[in-house]
Amino acid sequence: MAIYQITLKNCAFYARHGVFEQEAALGQRFLVDVVLDVEAGDALVSDEVEQTVHYGLAYALVEKIVTGSRRNLIEALANDVALGLTAWSPLIRRVEVAIRKPSVPIAGILDYVEVRVEHPV
Known part of the structure; x- marks a missing residue:
């Protein structure tokens, strides 16, 4: 079975993650990279988006998780993104999530x- 990768690079989101009260009050920009190892199935031959992991929908899921509930640790945030993606699509065989926090206190x-989390399925 063939495996290919889909990468979402430098996705920027505004959120309020962090341990300190001012991080919750002010918020800041977070940069997210996602690498998905995807089981090819018929997608490489069929040329049909329904046969693959739709990266627009994957981006929307990452955005929902990052901008949703506040977390103290970007480690926990990266883990939640990885778990959310693997639960969302059975075609995903491995996910790696990197979260960068430019304005650290x-x-x-x-x-x-930067924190990286990897989840094999």
């Missing part, structure tokens, strides 16, 4: 903090 100079 620490005393230091850095571009962002």
